[in-house]
Amino acid sequence: MGGKTIQVSGFPSTVNADHVKDLLEKIVGTGNVFAIKLRPPKNISANSKSFAIVQFQSEAHASLVLNAARRNALRSGSNHLKARYAERDIVPRPRTTIFNLQDATLHFGCLLREKVLSVLWSGTNVSVEFGFAMKRIDFCLIYNSKKYKLELSYESIWEIQLHRPPGLQKKFLLIQLFLFIESSEIFVNLSWRNVSVSQVQAAPKIYEQNIRRSGSMYDDPLFNYSRDDTDDQWTRTTDFTPSASIGQSYILCLELPHICYLPNIREYFVYYEVHDDVFHLQRGHSYSSNTCFVPVVKSHHFTDVPYEILFKINHLVQNGTLSGPTLDDNFYRLVSPGYECIDHIKRALEKMSYLKKTCLNPTKWLSEQYKKNRRSRYMLKSPNITLDDDGLVYVYRVQITPAKVYFYGPEINVSNRVVRHYAADLDNFLRISFVDEDCEKLRSTDLSQRSAPGNNTRRTALYNRVLSVLSNGITIGDKHFDFLAFSSSQLRDNSAWMFASRTGLSASDIREWMGDFRNIRNVAKYAARLGQSFSSSTETLKVHKYEVKEAPDVTNGTKYVFSDGIGTISADFADEVSKKCNLTCFTPSAFQIRYGGYKGVVAIDPTSRWKLSLRKSMSKFQSENITLDVLAYSKYQPCFLNRQLITLLSTLGVRDSIFELKQQEAVKQLNRMVAEPQAAIDAIELMPMGEVTNVVKELLLCGYQPDLEPYVSMLLQTFRASKLLELKTRSRIFVPKGRAMMGCLDETRTLEYGQVFIQVSNSADNRGKSIVTGKVVVAKNPCIHPGDIRILQAVQSPLLGHMVNCVVFPQLGPRQVFSNAFFYVFQPHPNECSGSDLDGDIYFVSWDPDLIPTRMVAPMDYTPAPTETLDHDVMIEEVHEYFTNYIVNESLGIIANAHVVFADREILKAESTPCIKLAELFSIAVDYPKTGVPAQIPPELHVKEYPDFMEKLDRATYVSKGVIGKLYREIKKQNPHIGHFTKDVARRSYDTDLIVDGYQDYITEAVWFKEQYDFKLGNLMEHYGINSEAEIISGCILKIANNFTKKNDADAIRLAVKSLRKEARSWFCEMGSDESGGGHEASDAKASAWYHVTYHPEYWGCYNEGYDHRPHFISFPCLDDEEWEVRFHFLDRDNLERTICLSDITFWNLIALIEVEGYSSRDFMYYVRDPGAAVSGMEELTDDDKVEEMLDHIASKGKNVVNITVMRSDAPRPVDLNIGHAYEEQVPLSEIRVPVVYEVDNSGVLFPSPVK
Structure with missing residues (x-):
């Protein structure tokens, strides 16, 4: 054992840290003691001794002290001291510097002209420390008798310039802070290297030095020493300069003596220039319209700027x-x-x-x-993507950091109930979020310091800044925005909605329209109910109160509500809602909804005559709103293991080798898909890649090879890379025998306690349904208690046959069971799974025998902590304070990370005492947004050392011996390759078979539209900090800008891409329409031109003029499908109409649609090929070839409408109605009926003729 840190024991109890430092530096030399922690004995007496943990500059210095102790040459007064190596360093990775400067002058300002800096503020006697490899630069200065530190990260710097004016005795080092957008795709060993992406914000972190006081031994300078600054010596603060000059500046200028030595900056920073020229400093003035939020400018009153x-x-x-x-x-x-x-x-x-x-x-x-x-010969289009979907809106966003503000947008958002209702006021809505200068979340200690004596908390200037924004609002131009509300997801992201009042409408008015919240006397619950209306949703239909039934909740005589959060919807109304959600191939079995003040899930009840049946547990507040909004619905969703699930299953007895084998199988599948067409089709059917899944499938089915066709290849390679990255960072292993499913309730009361009903489809279009039977493992993420894993019995239940792609839990349950001398009250199974309910939670369900544990432990009690009830109506000011306190008390991530570490190190894994305690704290933290009761983490549960798989590069680490560590080190060996569309690839892959006659007529327009498409796609990529075209098109995003998250922004990105491709489709349809009209040949020629200007090598690199960092995009000709109208005509019920993408019109998708109406694959489908030939012109659809033939025939007529007649299998087929020969058969007179005569109408629909 070795190292730089040792424990020295035997000091008299009266010594202090300075005495220890002076003593040891006599042996190792001045400045070579790095840190000391002096600790007294537990029981102090005349003979008791203290010990010290000491970290040295190097291992050699530690050895000198150890050798002295061995020779008995290490003494403190008359006391012989003993020494041994310590288990860990005090500072795991001490900061090293390459250069220091003293007594410099630091100017803050903006460039006025080339080589002229407008100085807003200057600080003198500044010390500067350049960190190793210039990853950080620290500036220390004193202002108004207080010491401040400015911490500037490498990522915040765009350019460094050294100006050496001839003849002057000083020189100027300019550090330009800049948000420059550039992407470089370097992906090594499943990790990003040297990648610069957009949204790197540029301002230093500002700290104020604490006044060190005696008090806690862990903070007292008598017992602690650090050669360098430690975090607890500094408190985060806001801009201390006059007029917030730091925030208004994007140039930091160090004024230095001409003879001052500087390190070789170019070695560490590529954008470094040296100029031997004149440079001027000019006194400047504040230009921001206010000093609370900088920099914000406004136009002069006599100039109208929108x-x-x-x-x-x-x-x-x-x-x-x-x-x-x-x-x-x-x-x-x-x-x-x-x-x-x-x-x-x-x-x-x-x-x-x-x-x-x-x-x-x-x-x-x-x-x-x-x-x-x-x-320009063409009218320039707006740089914004055109939105033709009612469910999307453009919203402006402001990020507020401790020193600055940043404006973004307008950004595409999925709409919610409030912005839809006030659509005319969209520009008056604003989303705000509070982040640190590096776009990371603010830490709780940034807002509330906990190192004061007695461990009391002290609010910092950052706390006051957040609270001030919420209380006082923000002014932009002529608009003043006030706090409105926040959704639950926004609260987790430290974000909120604001609204700029106008005559007749204020933020308060909007809250009043949302509902009546006066009976809610808990601040956390009140805030949560306000946020209920801001969940992203799809507006469907109005449901009048008289169409809604109030159903009773199911409690089974216990304190639990088995029906918590779920009601029902009639089958017919579910079909109508599906149409409004643009679901073409199936009707979901369950919908997650908002209706008035109700929230939760409604599942189909085939016996119900009420449009909706809602329970009391779903009602959260009173509202007059009668529109049904849909947030989500049951559908095919693949399921994956993750680190939490693996940890719990391993704790319960699933062998490590099982998980290793599952990961190997997943990797093998990913490796095959980039080379074999059928493997690729299978993979993307099991794990769809969003909007382009069908396009990729069609290209593969047409014979294009996954490793040769550039567009297909880049999408599949990116898909593989994203899945490998998920395996490395999250152990996200695909489980073929499993699904992620919405939880529902057995309304038929046929399931016994311990049973579930599971019917799954084999693909996203609900094709190939099957019922699962036997043992299944069920859990709900996040899950960290071993009792969160439930082993249940999946059974057949004919009465539940309409429930697909959801897990149906029983509403029955034995009330009490006498076990181990205690009465045990059975919890509803959803509650057993991490304290969940049925209001939309998604459950992990697997029937893979390898993943079903050998045992199950009792679930945790998830009864929430008691909440505080006010004696008055909640005031909006209390909501502001609650939001700010949430940032202070938010601890979910800390607790989850601690659980990972303890579960990895402890022998009992997740059943160890620390893990059980952390699970209890996690439950409290999860409920904090509803209860307002925070989780307090005791010191013994704080993590000191992290496993290697957590990749905490700035902390002490160890090599994990657990299953997660094994999986991590194995997957690190995989190195994904993502090819690029180079000019050489263009030469090899250009397909002349796709060039048709007449394409030249459309080249000029095609080039123009390609420029527009690339411009908008590039803007979208850079806005979200997405590095490659394949990532944003497929939705398989490898890395995203810090101020977005893959989880929260995936939907908005997907819908933005979808909108862009729809817009491009509209260009395609309009293109050349004046000259040649529509028609199949013209369409082919246009498509050929679009392909040519994208793929031909002579066009490679010709687009994105002025955007040199952008690559050549190739998704332009591969647009979304055309949308077709499909109309089904039934003889015994109303017609069914659906709008379907062309590639989705397949034989089995048509079967799935008629199954909604009670028909089956045994019944007959016909279309009219020749309307003039009566019945003989009818063509039966029997397979995909016949469907393809029908689509070609209809397309040749220039129509996008399909009319299909559906007949029962026991009805006479049209071919039988046209038999040309006669035959005799004796029939009893009593059975003779009037024959049915069939006719064909003008739409080509078969119908029985009225009897004359």
């Missing part, structure tokens, strides 16, 4: 593209719609945002850009 333009200008100022002091009257005149078309202004400002350096003459740049736009 809010959307002003918002974009602020974005450009905040990221350094525009310099605030340069914006004058001429500039604001140029961005006024009175001077230029607003779409041209938007387009120009969007293009400006990608300049590689600050635009110091924006009036000249804009004037030149407008001239180019006017010369």
Whole structure:
């Protein structure tokens, strides 16, 4: 055993840390003692001794002290000291520096012109410390008798320049903070290396030095020493300079003596320039419209600049593209719609945002850009994607950091009930979020320091800043935004909604419209109910109160509600709701909904005549709103293991080798899919990749090879890379014999306690249903208690045959069982699984025998902590304080990480005492948004050392011997390859078979639309910080900008891409329509032109002028399917109409649709091929070839409408109605009936003729 840290014992109890340091530095030399923790004995007496943990600069220094102790040469007074190696370092990874500067002058400001800095504030006697490899630069200075530290990360720096004016005795080192958008795809060993992505915000973290006081031994300087600053010596604070000058500046300028030595900065920083030229400092003035939120600019009163333009200008100022002091009257005149078309202004400002350096003459740049736009032969389109989906809206967003604000948008969001109702006021809605300067979440200790004597908490300036924003609002131009509310997911992300009041409508008015919350006297619950209306949802149909039944809850005489959060929906109304959700191939068995003040799930009840049957447990507040909003629905969802599930299953007896084998099988499947067409089809059917799944399937079925066709290849390679990354970072192993399923209740009361009903489809279109029987394992993420894993019995139940892709739990249960001398009250099975319910939770369900544990333990008691009830109506100010306190008390991530560590190290794994205690704390933390009761983590459960698979590079680590560690080290060997569309690939892959006659007529327009498509796609990618086209098209995102999350923003990204592709489809349909009209041949020629301008090598790299960092995009010709109308005509019921993408019109999808109406694959489907031939013109659809033949026939007529007649298998077939020969048969007179005569109407639909 060795190391830099030792334990020295035998000190008199009266010594302090300085005495220990001085004593040991006599042996190792001054400055070589790095840190000391001096601890007194537990029982102090005259003879008691203290010990010290001491960390040295190097292992050699530690050896010197150990050798001295062995020779009895280590003494403190008359006391002989003993020494041995310590288990771990005090500071696991001490910061090393490459360079220090003293007595420098630090200027903050903005460029006014080239080589002229407008200085907003200066600090003198500044010390500067350049961290190792320049990953961090620290500036320390004193202002108003307080010591401050500014911590600047490498990622916040765009450029460093050294100016050495000739003849002067000083030089200037300029550090430019910049939000520059650039992507480089370096993906090594499942990790990103040297990747620069957008949304890296640029401001230093600001700290104020604590006043060290005696008190707690762990904080007292008498017992602790650190050569370098430690975190507990500093408290985060806000901008302390006059007029918030740090926040207004994007240039930090160090004024240095000319002879001052500097390290070789170019060795560490690629954007470093040296200039031997004149550089001027000029006294500047604040340019921000207010000093609470900087930098924010506004136009002068006599210039009319629309809010959307002003918002974009602020974005450009905040990221350094525009310099605030340069914006004058001429500039604001140029961005006024009175001077230029607003779409041209938007387009120009969007293009400006990608300049590689600050635009110091924006009036000249804009004037030149407008001239180019006017010369264009085509009308320039808005840079924003056109939204033709009612479920999407554009919303502006503001990020607030401790020092600055950043404007983003407008961004595409999935709509919610509130913004839909107030659609005319969309520009008055604003989303805000509180983040740190590096876009990471604020830590609780940033807002509330816990190192004060007695461990009392002390609110910091950051706490006050957050609370002030919520209380006082934000002003942007002429709009003042006030706090509105936040959803539960927003609370977790430290985000909220704000609203700018106008005459007749305020934030308070909107809350009043949402519902009556006056009877809710708990602040946390009140805030949660406000947020209920802000869940992203799809608006469907209105349901009047008289169409809704109030159903009783099921309790079975216990304290538990077995029906918690679930009601029913009639089968007919479910079909109507499905249509409004644009579900074409199936009707879900269950919907997660919001209706008035109700929230939860409604599952189909075939016997119900009520549109909705809702229970009391679903009612959260009173509301007059009668629109049914759908948040989610039951569907095919693949399921995956993760680290929590693996840990619990391992604890309960599942062998490590099982998980290792499952991971090997998953990797094998991923390796095959990038080379074998059928393996690729199988993989993407089991694990769909979003909107492009059908396109990729069609290309593979047409004979394109997954490793040769560039578009298919890049999508499949990215899909594989994303799955491998999930295996490495989350142990996310695909489970073929399993599903992720919405939980539902057995309304038929046929399931016994311990039983479930599970019917699954084999693909996303509900094809190939099967019922699971036998033992299954059920859990709900997140899960960290061993009792969260339940082993249940899946059974057949004919009365539940309509329930597909959901797990149906029993509502029956034995009330009490006498066991181990105690009465045990049975919990509902959902409650056993992490304290869940049936209001929309998704459960992990697997019937893989290898994954079913050999034993099961009692579930945890998830009864929530008692809540505080106020003696008055909740005030909105109390909600502000609750939001801010949530950031202080949010501990879910800390507890979950601690559980991972203890479960990995402890012999009993998740059943160990620390893990059980952490599970209890986790439950409290999960309920905190509802109860307001925080979880307090005791010191003994704080983690000191992390397993290697957690990749905590800045903390002490160890090599995990557990199953997660084994899986991690095995998957690290995989190295995914993602190819790029180079010019050489273009030469090899260009397919001349796709070039048809007449394509040349559309080339010019095709190039124009390709430019528009690439511009909008590139903007979307860079906005979200997504590195490759394949990632954003497939939805398999490998890395996203820090201020977004894959989980929360995946839907918005997917829908944004879908909207862009729909918009491009509309261009395709309009293209050349004036010259040649529609028609099949024209469509083929247009498609050929789009392919040619994308894939032909002569067009490679010809797009994205001015955006050199963007690659050549190839998704342009591979658009979404055309949408067709499919109309089913039944003889015994109403017609069924669906809008379906062309590639989804397959034989089995048509069967799935008629099954909704009670028909089956045994029945007959016909379409009219020749309307003039009566019955003989009918063609039966028997397989996919016949369906394809029908689609070609209809397309040739220039129509996108399919009419299909459906007949029962016992009805006469049209072919039998057209028999041309006669035959005799004796029939009793009593059985003779009037024959049915069939006719064909103008739409080509077969129908029985009325009897004359």
